[in-house]
Amino acid sequence: MKAKIIITPKKAVLDPQGKTVQNALEHMGYKGVAGVHVGKYLEIDLAPGTDKSAAQKALNDAAHKFLSNPVIEDYKLEIVE
Amino acid sequence: MNFAVLQFPASNCDQDAIHVLRDVFGHDARYVWHKESSLGDADAVIVPGGFSYGDYLRCGAIARFSPVMQAVKQFADNGGLVLGICNGFQVLCEAQLLPGALIRNRSLQFRCEHIWLKTVTADSSFTGRIPPGKLLRVPIAHGEGCYFADEATLTKLKANDQILWQYCDADGSVTERANPNGSLLNIAGICNERRNVAGLMPHPERACESLLGCDDGKLVFESMIHWLEANRVAKAA
Numbered sequence A: 001m002k003a004k005i006i007i008t009p010k011k012a013v014l015d016p017q018g019k020t021v022q023n024a025l026e027h028m029g030y031k032g033v034a035g036v037h038v039g040k041y042l043e044i045d046l047a048p049g050t051d052k053s054a055a056q057k058a059l060n061d062a063a064h065k066f067l068s069n070p071v072i073e074d075y076k077l078e079i080v081e
Numbered sequence B: 001m002n003f004a005v006l007q008f009p010a011s012n013c014d015q016d017a018i019h020v021l022r023d024v025f026g027h028d029a030r031y032v033w034h035k036e037s038s039l040g041d042a043d044a045v046i047v048p049g050g051f052s053y054g055d056y057l058r059c060g061a062i063a064r065f066s067p068v069m070q071a072v073k074q075f076a077d078n079g080g081l082v083l084g085i086c087n088g089f090q091v092l093c094e095a096q097l098l099p100g101a102l103i104r105n106r107s108l109q110f111r112c113e114h115i116w117l118k119t120v121t122a123d124s125s126f127t128g129r130i131p132p133g134k135l136l137r138v139p140i141a142h143g144e145g146c147y148f149a150d151e152a153t154l155t156k157l158k159a160n161d162q163i164l165w166q167y168c169d170a171d172g173s174v175t176e177r178a179n180p181n182g183s184l185l186n187i188a189g190i191c192n193e194r195r196n197v198a199g200l201m202p203h204p205e206r207a208c209e210s211l212l213g214c215d216d217g218k219l220v221f222e223s224m225i226h227w228l229e230a231n232r233v234a235k236a237a
Helices: A016-027 A052-067 B014-024 B067-077 B087-094 B151-159 B218-236
Strands: A002-009 A040-045 A073-080 B002-007 B028-033 B044-047 B081-085 B101-103 B111-119 B135-142 B146-148 B163-168 B187-191 B197-200
Touching: A002 A052, A052 A073, B002 B014, B014 B028, B014 B218, B044 B067, B044 B087, B067 B081, B081 B087, B081 B218, B087 B101, B087 B197, B111 B187, B146 B187, B163 B197
Parallel strands: B002 B028, B002 B044, B044 B081, B081 B197
Antiparallel strands: A002 A040, A002 A073, B101 B146, B111 B135, B111 B163, B163 B187, B187 B197
8 A cells, every 4th residue: 555645835835946847848849838836746655454544644644744834835645555 | 151052964054153152252052962852951042054854855844853853842932042044944934933934945046145134123032232224244055045924924923023134135125136035025034923933044153253254143143142141130130
């Protein structure tokens, strides 16, 4: 079992990296890009036999407290078999 | 006075802080390793600049959970003076001892240069000895010093007079051009509501001797020392 956590900057937070990548895409001729947001992706391997709902609860706590900073970031957590 | 200067793996301004406190001001200052869970008999704490824990995940994110930071939280809760410089400011924000967060500079560039600082209020233990109207010339050296907080937090910072320093030009005007990193409201440093915890991105500890080009940074430490001495007298009395 694996946990996948995607962390992205909040909409209200300036994202100069995303803006720079967007500009670069436009310069390279890729059309139709309305916005780019650069974030982080964490993959966490869970030990065999881990209870899925307990892991979900614990990792939500970790994501909120440590892995993301709620002042500037949002996260999505997904646990896959 | 007895200063505790924290040391995390990859702190790199700890020695500068110790040097200034000991050799420029003649006070006691000692290193406190990140694994220690006590600050001893410290009168004030400096969280120095650097790249604690390699800045992995986010600047200050891992340092926040170190044993010494639990002691700093307790110290701050008891009203002790805590000053975070550069990475120390980032650590204090991550630890929620200060509101907001520091994010990547708007230019995406690491900025290493001298800037001008306007002191917004003398009503704090970190700014009390800075003469009104005096601009401070101090260096910055950071890639992630853009101060961010939501609207409600910014409104509160202004209402409570918690903004201590803003980036300004040589005339003291707070302009977009004088803002080296995109910080909201040109914020360079703030304090908490109780006014005993402060953080700033610029490095006053690197500007305390005219031999090194400038000694404006002394005013920040002088303010702290003055406050501590006055407070000690008050305590004794």
